[in-house]
Amino acid sequence: MEARDWRAQKRDATRRRLSDAAFALFDERGYEVVSVGDIAHAAGVSVPTFYAYFRTKEHVVLPEQDLGWIHDHFADQPTELDLTERIRRGLHAMVADLPPRTTDDLLRRWRLVLAVPALRLRAVDREHASSGVLAQALGIDLATSGGAADTVVVSACLTAATTAFLRWAATGGEDSIPALLDDAFVALRSI
Incomplete structure (x- = not known):
């Protein structure tokens, strides 16, 4: 050992x-x-x-994600909430679990993503990897028409989250990630 x-x-x-x-x-x-x-x-x-x-x-800059850690934060969300709210709350839980040094690293990573187009493409790849894990954690069955619609919602929520992190990087970390996530989800719900 x-x-x-x-x-x-x-x-x-x-x-x-x-x-x-x-x-x-x-x-x-x-x-x-x-x-x-x-x-x-x-x-x-x-x-x-x-x-x-x-x-x-x-x-x-954007390493492989711990998909099990992501899964756990979303699987714990109350099933009586609508899908968008479950995802928003799961994202908040993930951010709350970040240790301080990780937050500093995250800011330098997202500042590079903001500045480098190739890294924005890598961020999109991570969104796609996360969407499958979220679908599983949230009990979404892509084989059904409802599951297909829910998969679209998951993708939109992850794009909103990426936008919040890019905005956070643009502010130099001055704004809080949870507040920026909430702003992005308000915009998403207004569509």
Whole structure:
């Protein structure tokens, strides 16, 4: 057990070193001109080691999501609420569970997403990955006509959430994420 903990700590430290090196280079040179080789060199690892931790450079900024963690926050929402409200509340629960250091990392990540078109495409990919998990957590069956309509609602809600995070980045983190999520959902409901 102790050896496994040591290995996990080493993996976490390497991932953090790669991430920190990448963001330092992005700040110094700009996202577009930094290569995977640059990141690996700055972190003191090989390029294959980089790829053991991240699929692409975009994944350093927007890494794979913990889909189980996402599922848990939405599966716990009261089923008597309408679908949009269940999703809004699930998003609030996720934001409330973020540790402070994660919030700082999140802001620097979303500021890059706001500035770099390729990263906005990566954000859309994450929305698509999340939509399937949300559909499952919320008991949506795509095979039914009601499930198909609910899937459209899930996608619209995730787009509203992405918009809230982009707006948060545009304010430099000054506005609260929950308030921006609420604004986005008010706009969504007004359609």
